[in-house]
Amino acid sequence: MRLTKRFCFLISFFLIFGMTLPAWAGEPTEKIKQTTEKILSIVKDPALKSPAKAQERKKLIRQAVDERFNWEEMARRALARHWEKRTEEEKKEFVSLFADLLERTYLNKVEGYSGEKVRYEGESVDASYASVKMKIITEKNVDIPVEYRLRKGAMDWLVYDVSIEGVSLVNNYRTQFNSIITQSSYGNLVKKLKEKTS
Amino acid sequence: MKRLDLELAVGLFIIAGIICLGYLSIRLGRLEVLGNKGYEIYAMFSNTGGLKSGSDIVIAGVNVGSVKSIVLDNYQARVILNVSENVKIQEDAIASIKTKGLIGEKYVEITPGGSDKAIGPGGRIRETLSPVDLEELISKFVFGKI
Numbered sequence: 481m482r483l484t485k486r487f488c489f490l491i492s493f494f495l496i497f498g499m500t501l502p503a504w505a506g507e508p509t510e511k512i513k514q515t516t517e518k519i520l521s522i523v524k525d526p527a528l529k530s531p532a533k534a535q536e537r538k539k540l541i542r543q544a545v546d547e548r549f550n551w552e553e554m555a556r557r558a559l560a561r562h563w564e565k566r567t568e569e570e571k572k573e574f575v576s577l578f579a580d581l582l583e584r585t586y587l588n589k590v591e592g593y594s595g596e597k598v599r600y601e602g603e604s605v606d607a608s609y610a611s612v613k614m615k616i617i618t619e620k621n622v623d624i625p626v627e628y629r630l631r632k633g634a635m636d637w638l639v640y641d642v643s644i645e646g647v648s649l650v651n652n653y654r655t656q657f658n659s660i661i662t663q664s665s666y667g668n669l670v671k672k673l674k675e676k677t678s
Numbered sequence: 679m680k681r682l683d684l685e686l687a688v689g690l691f692i693i694a695g696i697i698c699l700g701y702l703s704i705r706l707g708r709l710e711v712l713g714n715k716g717y718e719i720y721a722m723f724s725n726t727g728g729l730k731s732g733s734d735i736v737i738a739g740v741n742v743g744s745v746k747s748i749v750l751d752n753y754q755a756r757v758i759l760n761v762s763e764n765v766k767i768q769e770d771a772i773a774s775i776k777t778k779g780l781i782g783e784k785y786v787e788i789t790p791g792g793s794d795k796a797i798g799p800g801g802r803i804r805e806t807l808s809p810v811d812l813e814e815l816i817s818k819f820v821f822g823k824i
Contacts, residue, residue: 556792557770557791557792559792560768560770560789560790560791560792561790561791561792562792563792564792564794606804609804622818629805641805643807645810645815646807646808646809646810646811647807647810648772648774648805648807650772650805651772651774651789651805651807654772654789654791655789658789
């Protein structure tokens with residue numbers, strides 16, 4: 481009887497700790513927080529606000545984003561079925577084009593920062609995959625739900641997809657790239673991307 | 679003897695009628711009594727937005743299966759999908775719930791991925807997108823513009 485009691489205690493001890501430990505650590509959320517704060521500090525920095533420093537500011541933001549985003553995985557997922565057919569050089573070229581495209585599209589939005597706040601809404605971890613939910617609260621008190629999907633690589637948790645208002649970035653580009661490639665060719669897609677990023 | 683013939687004919691006729699009725703109800707109700715071909719995978723959605731069991735699963739607009747059931751699992755919706763045998767779903771495929779037309783019925787759309795690993799029976803589509811709540815978006819648009 482006493483033994484079973486002790487056994488129960490031990491089991492519940494492990495259960496409680498086993499379950500709460502990941503919630504305490506919250507590693508993916510922590511990583512997203514770090515990057516977000518880094519970018520916010522760059523955007524808020526008055527020393528970098530002058531037009532002369534615009535280039536430097538862009539570079540700093542890009543660096544912070546590069547640390548957290550897995551461009552290759554994102555590009556691979558966006559290209560989906562057409563990724564395997566590419567040669568190594570084409571893949572490399574595509575990854576850098578894709579990263580530039582995202583920079584072009586979203587960096588302006590980050591630079592237009594005007595006092596939005598961020599609230600973290602929890603995360604879910606499943607083996608080497610995780611998703612972090614957060615809300616961006618604008619000055620007018622409108623919530624914009626954002627979800628980051630991360631994957632644990634060799635070293636760190638890296639982002640491979642972002643959903644804003646339930647619309648996935650990878651899915652958006654996947655359907656667009658697919659229709660461009662099936663209607664014309666991969667070469668045409670690269671041409672279009674180059675036009676956009678140059 | 680003649681009377682027996684008549685009763686036999688009526689009986690056979692009624693049995694045939696019942697069989698026809700059974701067949702019809704199975705076909706119309708989309709019940710799968712005769713063993714369904716295909717395999718089951720599941721996906722977790724934070725909101726199904728009115729998806730029902732029996733809803734279509736679609737890749738590039740082509741029907742590739744149907745939703746078998748939807749159950750609540752840890753305050754999320756676990757949607758069990760029955761996919762045709764000859765269709766492979768890659769590990770990085772994305773499942774999203776969409777609406778036919780502006781206010782039509784809901785269906786599951788799968789955008790195939792590029793991974794060479796396919797999801798086996800009982801596996802999970804990890805990447806899911808819940809339906810965009812049109813009402814919420816409109817209200818955001820309306821109230822956001824002050």
